Amino acid sequence: MDRRAVVVTGVGVVNSVVVGASPALGAWLAQPRAAARVAVGHGRPAARLPEATLAGLVDPAEGRRLSRVCQLTIAAARLAVAESGVDPACGLGLVVGTELGDFTSTIAFADGYLARGAAGLSALLFPNTVMNTMAATTAIAVAARELALTLNVPTVAGELAVARGFAAVASGRVDAVLAGGVDELDPLVAEMLDALGDDAVRGEGATFLVLEAEAVARARGAAVLGRIDGAAWRSLAARPWGVGRRAESRAIDEARRRAGGRVPGFVYASASGDAERDGWESRVLAAALGDVPPAASLGALLGQHGGLGALRVAAAAWTARSGLLPDDAGGPPARVSGPGLVHGLARGGGHVALMVSAA
């Protein structure tokens, strides 16, 4: 079957420390500093986006009916499309990964009923209670008219969305796809996560990438930021919300096979501060790679959210270009070379691997 080379031509990031396209991300990666933490819910420290940032990105008249998480998505998506210069009229797909969707609207919708009965229900809020609301509003905002998927999974939503977007382009179903992830932090969600024993450092934001068939991107003279050489997702045995024991990774093997069997020179892993899950991922990486090359996750710096996995793919492209791998603890970057592996493993067994190189 058709297996086309897939490149990254645009990046859009909106979170508490990076707002912009690939130059803004690169500037932060070169000297990463941690996002400031604020208390959310019952005092959980988390990285939250200042409201003023968002107000400057989405026009207030357009934003009247857009929930905050939809605005985050649209802002990052537009930055990525603008950087890539892709013409959506040529057929643009959309894949949105999210862990939590639009809980804020869902809760507000329920609260309307609980306070005032049927008359308190908001017709405007109801569409936001369905998790595809970010994809629906973003498809309108950027005129994406091909497939528009919303994928829901803990931890690896962003990685999975990019991997799915890669497959759509590689197989020839679309020439270009906007893929990434988004989440926001709601106080009640923070309370829920506390209740579930989730001890990951949480953040919020959106990151989107424009992925294109390399031949199509080159033909239109697009600047190429990196190449995705292979991507795969599988599942490892685990109870729902649980951490598994098995460590054999078919996702890594398959992504590497698609990338011509190359050995990664660096890794972006999905370490988030959830000790049990992080330990499982370390065992999976060791089983697949033997000697694990230098690794970063950015999780502690930015806080776990659905956009982070997509940000790691953009970061891997930057590292492949620059030879610099940021240090999660804030120390000097490591010098690395070759392609990188972006790896995600979720509680429950969701498992994604992507091989990324400089184009």
Added chain:
Amino acid sequence: MEAKEVIDELKTILVARLKFDPRRAAEVAETTPLPKGVEGSIGLDSLDFIELSIAIEEKFDVVMDESEDLSAHFASFDTLSRFIVGRRGPA
């Protein structure tokens, strides 16, 4: 209830339920067109009109029957307030 009072309530609804900026809502005149696509309108679409009708039912205790075509009444605050006053009957 007089048309003036109804219009003030409608402006409150515009802010509270339709999420309009309060300054923008204050600028809306009696004859400003409401529906999207009409020159000079405040750009309300089908979903906004459903929200507006739920709020009107709650606030003014009138029934907006969806099997009736009420679009003519939603042309402006002027037409809408007259419709609401008419439906409520004499105070």
Added chain:
Amino acid sequence: MRRVVVTGLGAVTPFGAGIKPYWAGLAGGACAIRPLTLIDAGGFRCRIAAEVPGATGGSPRRSRADRLALGAALEALEDAGLTAADRADTALVTGAVGGGMLEAEAWYWARARGERPPGWAAALRAILPGSHAETLGHRLGLGGPRHTVVTACSSGAVALAEAADLIADGVVDVALAGGVDAMTRMCFMGFNALKLLDPEPCRPFDRDRRGMSIGEGAAFVVLETAERARARGVRVYAELAGHGMTTDAFHVTAPEPEGDGMVRAMRAALAAAGESAAAVGYVNAHGTATSQNDRIEARAIARVFGEGRLLVSSIKSMIGHTMAAAGGLEAVATILTLTEALIPPTATLVTPDPEVAFDCVPGVAREAAVECAISNSFGFGGQNVTLLFRHAAS
């Protein structure tokens, strides 16, 4: 591109658990839309829905939606005769919207009353739509690619399209795919707020239709390569010959008035299957019975296939709109239409809408041998998908 066939079917529906009662209900034109019992409908104009009757099997610690999904998935795997070894390499694609919202709502409603009900941690753990895939993957030992798609009311059909892509692209040989949704307060209240619910059982394509009815259920199918099905010597129900997925990019709730996105989805499905419009004999319509959907969908079908000729029906007249399950349940109905040479009716249709230029099979099922049939599913946000099934003998 490898050919993808259907070798296993499973469903839990308002007609009960299993494919047999489901098809018997559809073939008999029975309407399963009745007064709501699962949630309090007081204060709403519409107080009916199509609920899955009786006790759903499985552990009561699981969410109702998880139990519905497990019932349908187990039936499909058993029907296809997949061994534990097969399952270790089987993909799972689930279409979902509500997740375990029904139980989470009970928790939140109690919380609002100042109570702290038991079992809330379990309810929260199962709240997200992606949680069904975790339950199914764990319980059924599915080790292949796994993902959950949320495209509102078309989620179940998109799941089948996604699984077909994984097989056609050579990622896996076998996949379990389908959709699930249990009744939730959110869904019921939301469609009430939008004034889209008929207080009586919905009447798709009827001149006097007044909106939709909500239902619940689950449907899963086993898809695999034609080659593998032949090698295993198993029954092939039909070929999933093509699909098309498009987005209106028009409005968050209203369909684009010309139906362009729907037309593109239907045409893409025809192109992917290499079929002409003339090869299709039946359309299992999205047919929600809202004023807009049915008019625009009928117009879109006419633009692709021409007026007249085709038979079109909406099984939502019998089981309501089962949300994320609808695309899966309608796919199963479309597959059985091919194998049984019987078109399920639009059971509640009395006075055909003169704007709908098709025979919508009012009231009673119709015998008709069909080579190819399509199933349309359209979700809020303009999320359109068309699945094209071809008769196994073709």
